[in-house]
Each structure stands twice: as C-alpha cells, then as structure tokens.
C-alpha cells in the first residue's frame with residue numbers, strides 16, 4: 215500500500231517521494247512541498263481534517279484528500 | 290519638484306510587508322483600488338536621506354509570480370510592463386527571517402526580471418529565540434543584491450533600508466537562476482527567437498494570460514510559436530522552475546544560514562497545542578467571539594448615545610442660530626439628521642475592525658480557519674469562509690473582498706452569496722431602535738435582558754440563514770471546480786499597535802466616506818421630496834387644516850399642519866402608492882418610504898425616519914421618542930408594536946438592501962446574474978417572512 219501524508223501520526227516525520235499527481239496545486243509546491251523535503255504532522259482537526267503540517271520549514275494546513283495524494287517515506 | 294524614486298514593496302503574505310510599509314510612510318498613505326478591479330492599492334510617500342523622496346507602492350502579498358488570483362496578477366502586470374506608471378525603479382522584497390527559504394523563491398523570480406532589487410530580511414528580533422544566524426555579506430554576494438536586516442517591530446534597520454533605496458542605481462540586475470534549465474529545449478528556441486530579452490520575462494509574458502484577466506493580446510501575439518500546448522505541460526514547466534529555484538536557494542542558504550534547533554524556544558508549538566486543540570481550540574474561539582460581541586455592544590453604547598444627543602443638539606442650535614428659510618431647513622432637517630445617522634456607526638465599526646485586525650495580526654485567524662474548515666465544508670463553505678462571515682458583521686463589502694483567498698471557486702461563490710445575511714453594522718441602528726421600541730427592557734436572570742437577547746438572536750439568525758442557504762446552494766449549484774485548500778499557519782506575534790491603529794482608521798474612514806456619500810445624497814433628495822408637493826393640498830395646508838380643526842390652536846395646530854403637509858408632499862404620495870404593498874406587513878407609508886430609501890443602504894432607514902419625522906413635527910426630540918409617538922391610523926394603537934416591530938426586524942434581517950454590496954458582488958463574480966439572484970431571493974424571503982410573522986402575531 216502507498217503511504218501518504220494522510221497516514222502520518224501526530225509528531226511523525228517523513229520524506230516526500232515523487233510528486234506525480236496532477237491535482238497538487240503549484241502553490242503547495244511553491245511552499246516547499248517538493249520531493250526529498252521533510253514533512254511533519256503537527257496536529258489534525260477533528261475527523262482528521264484538515265492536517266496541520268510543517269513542510270520544509272513552512273507551517274501550513276491542507277485537507278486530507280490532498281494529503282492522501284502526496285506519497286511519503288516515514289523516517 | 291525633484292523626481293521621486295518609485296519603489297514597489299513585494300513579499301509573501303505575513304512577512305511584515307504592511308509593517309514595513311507603515312514604517313516607511315507613516316500616515317502619509319493612501320488606499321485606493323487598481324483601475325477596474327477591486328484589488329486594494331496602497332501607496333505612500335517616504336522621505337529619504339539627502340532630501341530625496343520615494344513613492345512607495347505596497348503590492349498585494351503573493352507567494353510567487355505564477356499568479357493564482359487576481360491580487361497576485363496585479364503584481365505581475367505591474368512588473369512586466371515597463372510603461373506602467375507604477376513600474377518600479379527598485380523592487381524591495383520583504384522576507385521573514387524565520388521563513389527565509391520559502392520567501393527567497395519570490396525574490397529569485399523578481400531578480401530574474403532584471404529589475405534592481407533589494408532584499409529586506411524582517412523580524413530580526415526573532416533570530417535569537419529561533420536560534421538563527423545569518424552571514425549577510427555572503428548572502429549579498431551569492432544573491433547579487435543588497436540586504437537590509439531589519440526589525441519592523443523594534444524599528445531597527447529602517448535607516449539602512451532607506452540608504453539602500455537612495456543608492457538603488459548601484460544594484461546589480463544580474464538574474465539568479467538561468468531559465469534555460471527549466472526546459473532546455475523550449476527555452477533554447479525562445480532565446481534564439483528573442484536573443485535580446487530576459488528569458489524569464491518572456492516566459493511570464495507567455496504564461497500569464499493563461500490566467501485571469503484578458504491581458505493585452507498584443508503582448509503575446511509575438512509568440513504564437515511558443516504557445517504552451519496544455520495545462521499539464523505548463524504545470525510541468527512551472528514545477529521544474531520551482532524545483533530549480535529551490536535547489537539554488539538551498540545552495541545559498543547552506544552557506545549563509547545556520548539554525549540552532551536547540552536554541553529555539555518552541556513557544557509556537559506550545560500555543561498551537563492549546564489553540565488548535567480538539568476541545569480547547571473551539572472553546573477559546575467561541576469565548577473570544579462572545580467577548581467581542583459583548584464588547585462591541587457594551588463599550589460602544591456610550592459614544593453612540595453621545596453622538597445621538599450631540600446631533601439633536603446641533604440641529605437645534607443651528608435652527609435657532611440661523612435665520613429661517615428653505616436653505617436652513619435643508620441643513621437642520623435634511624443634512625444634519627442624515628449625517629447623524631452615519632456618524633453614529635463609527636464606534637461600533639471601529640471596535641469591530643479593532644478586534645478583527647488584532648486577530649489577524651496575531652496569526653490567530655489562521656487557526657480559526659484550520660478549526661472550522663471541516664464544519665464549514667458540510668455546508669459547502671470553506672474554513673476560509675469564517676473570516677468573511679465574521680467580517681460580514683462589520684460590513685459585507687470588505688467581507689466579500691475577503692473571500693478572495695478561497696481557492697475553490699464554488700466555495701468562494703457560495704460564501705459571496707451568503708455573506709450579506711450576516712448582521713452587518715448597517716442593520717444595527719435599525720435593530721437597536723426597533724428593539725428598544727417594542728421589546729420590554731426587563732432582565733432575565735442576572736445578566737441578560739430581553740433586549741440584548743433579541744439582538745443576539747438576530748445575530749444567530751443571520752449566521753444561521755447564511756449557513757443554511759449555503760447548504761442549499763451547495764446542493765443546487767452545479768459547478769465543478771478543483772478543491773484545493775492550502776493555508777499558511779504563521780507564527781504567533783503580538784500585534785503591532787501602529788498597524789492596528791492604521792488599519793482601524795483606514796477601514797472606518799473608507800466606510801464612513803463610502804456610505805456617507807450615499808446617505809447624504811439620499812437625505813437631501815428625501816428632504817426635497819418631503820418639502821414640496823404636487824398640488825394645492827400641500828401649498829394650502831395651513832388653510833385647510835385650520836378650517837377643519839377650528840378648535841385647535843398653537844402647537845397642536847402646527848403639528849397637524851406639518852403632518853398634513855407631509856402627507857400631501859411628493860414623498861407622501863410615493864409612500865401612499867406603496868402602502869398597499871407594505872400594509873400587510875404592518876407598516877404605514879412612512880415606514881414604506883424608509884424601506885424604499887434603504888434599498889440603497891440599510892443605514893438610511895433611521896436617518897430617513899429622522900428626516901421624515903423632523904419634517905413632520907417641530908419638536909426637537911431624539912428619533913426614538915418621535916417613533917414611539919407614532920400611531921397606526923387603522924388600529925389606533927402605537928404604530929411600532931410587537932407584531933410590526935418583529936416583522937420589521939425580520940424584514941431587515943433578510944432583505945438585500947445595499948447597492949454597494951450588489952456592486953461589489955458584480956465585480957467579484959464578474960456577472961450581474963449573481964447579484965440579481967441575491968437581490969430577488971433575499972428580498973423575496975424578507976417579504977414572505979415579515980408577512981407571515983405579522984399576520985400571526987397581530
């Protein structure tokens with residue numbers, strides 16, 4: 215099974231693998247969501263959505279559906 | 290006059306760009322709009338060393354030059370067009386030392402346009418607590434620029450920045466990143482075709498009109514061969530660009546920036562644990578909301594009472610101090626009460642903007658968006674709709690504009706459509722006066738009174754209707770749009786007093802001037818319509834009334850004459866004409882006129898009644914007492930009773946009565962369809978509900 219950001223637990227860190235999906239908006243990439251960069255899950259709102267992350271040192275929140283499109287490798 | 294240096298301030302949101310702008314210009318600033326669009330344009334003048342002056346333009350905050358919104362597009366249009374009168378001599382890119390990596394992305398893009406560029410690294414005061422150290426000379430060399438390390442909060446480093454601006458001529462315009470590396474094949478062809486031009490600039494010209502506004506086609510007509518084939522190709526190129534830029538930035542920062550994690554204090558993490566907590570987060574948010582509403586009503590009631598009395602007094606003094614005549618009447622009976630109706634808003638609006646700007650400045654607003662997103666999505670809204678809905682309690686106009694950062698078009702449209710249901714401050718005077726007329730002033734329990742509970746209910750009703758209609762719209766509207774949602778969670782900051790004060794002054798001023806013009810115009814028109822009549826029933830009023838009521842004399846007679854005159858004036862006839870329509874709601878023709886005139890702007894209602902009643906009687910009392918004395922000619926009871934009062938409250942709660950909102954919705958949705966739908970739906974709903982309520986309660 216593919217592991218994505220949506221699978222992370224609070225406080226867990228991971229490295230972003232390939233970004234292939236068309237639906238990832240450019241803005242997210244520009245905020246540092248690029249292959250090889252580190253993400254950490256800081257907090258989720260109730261029902262696990264949205265997810266509050268640190269990516270490449272930037273703090274941001276995205277919805278679960280999008281998080282589920284970003285493949286990662288847990289470290 | 291010596292030539293001014295044209296400076297553009299550019300930067301990611303939350304980097305302190307506004308603070309730097311405020312420091313450079315002080316109150317020497319002006320807020321307007323870019324021609325034809327509603328994007329806010331802020332500019333100001335700054336005095337530099339050696340008697341030089343700079344014209345500072347604060348461009349909208351943007352994450353990159355690949356625009357994804359109208360605001361961001363403005364930035365590109367200005368920077369790409371050398372002939373634009375706002376084209377800068379020097380670009381000042383503001384960055385935040387704690388987010389330098391991300392902020393440099395935009396910097397490298399600006400630099401690649403070959404415009405002289407200064408890099409401002411702001412928030413220098415935070416370096417110690419986050420364990421950051423910088424090698425400025427090295428960074429200057431690697432980035433080929435001059436750097437001003439400043440703290441807008443501590444007011445440090447601004448003078449150095451000013452010196453750099455004066456010496457902008459010596460800045461290098463060498464680009465940072467070679468665009469050839471984004472897509473070698475494509476860019477090679479481009480370079481062969483236009484050997485003299487900056488590649489990155491060409492690239493932006495080609496790609497930007499893929500976006501929103503119809504930019505001059507002329508610009509891109511030079512490049513039919515270089516059309517980007519598909520959206521996914523464009524995206525691939527832009528993705529590549531982003532990666533290349535980050536590679537460059539990482540290389541630079543590896544040498545120039547050191548972060549000692551151990552020295553970081555972790556304040557932010559501790560606050561986040563509480564403020565975004567699954568229970569405490571919501572608890573705190575609602576507590577804050579409650580506090581804000583309480584504060585707005587309690588604190589602003591004192592200045593409001595003063596203003597109310599002040600205007601009554603002013604009117605009286607003017608009247609007794611000046612010789613009587615139609616012109617003086619216009620001032621004392623038309624203009625002064627009309628103005629009073631607008632000035633009375635100032636305390637509440639100022640308080641509301643005070644709180645909103647504190648919440649935004651502190652970084653807390655993003656946490657609210659985070660907390661509320663899931664809930665709001667149930668109703669077809671977004672977490673980002675919370676800010677517009679909360680701002681909507683001040684005024685729908687800034688609220689509609691605040692929807693701009695909702696990326697998803699459907700969610701944004703729904704937010705725009707339902708925002709006018711929230712109880713804006715223009716409804717307040719109507720609510721306050723009617724509540725005080727028809728709801729008993731008794732306490733329930735210790736703290737609450739029936740009156741304040743009614744007000745609170747009206748607020749909930751506004752929110753409820755907004756959210757409910759959003760739910761319905763979400764089901765009806767068939768709009769496919771990409772759902773995506775990215776929000777930056779900025780660090781927590783103590784709000785800067787200067788920013789807050791400037792913001793409150795600007796927003797209040799804009800409201801008062803904007804609405805004030807309409808209200809003034811309407812009060813003059815109303816006064817004229819009420820002071821002249823079409824036939825001799827008006828001009829011979831004194832004679833007719835004296836003959837009819839031979840037993841009356843003095844004051845009573847005067848009053849009868851005045852109200853007879855009003856009845857047969859132009860406005861009286863207009864009111865009579867619509868009376869059959871509003872009578873089933875429990876209103877008479879005077880209220881009818883109030884409603885008609887407030888289709889331009891709700892707040893006119895109280896002013897209109899004030900004008901009408903002060904035309905109708907000579908007594909100089911405050912508006913409320915005048916309204917209390919009104920009699921329903923059909924029933925003989927007071928005109929404002931529970932049934933008609935509630936009906937009127939609900940009418941105002943639902944009706945779309947604000948031309949400015951309709952105009953802004955038209956601009957933001959780029960079609961008349963949506964504002965018209967709003968007008969018809971909301972007003973229809975208002976009429977229906979007011980009708981039912983009056984018929985049931987009466």
Ligand SMILES: Nc1nc2c(ncn2[C@@H]2O[C@H](COP(=O)(O)OP(=O)(O)O)[C@@H](O)[C@H]2O)c(=O)[nH]1
Pocket residue numbers: 300301302303304305306307308309350411412413414415439440441442443649650651652782783784785788
């Ligand atoms: N600690 C610190 N905070 C700052 C500084 N400059 C601005 N801020 C804060 O950063 C936040 C964002 O500032 P603002 O000027 O609104 O940023 P903008 O979104 O880029 O216009 C506000 O809370 C400011 O008070 C600074 O030099 N040091």
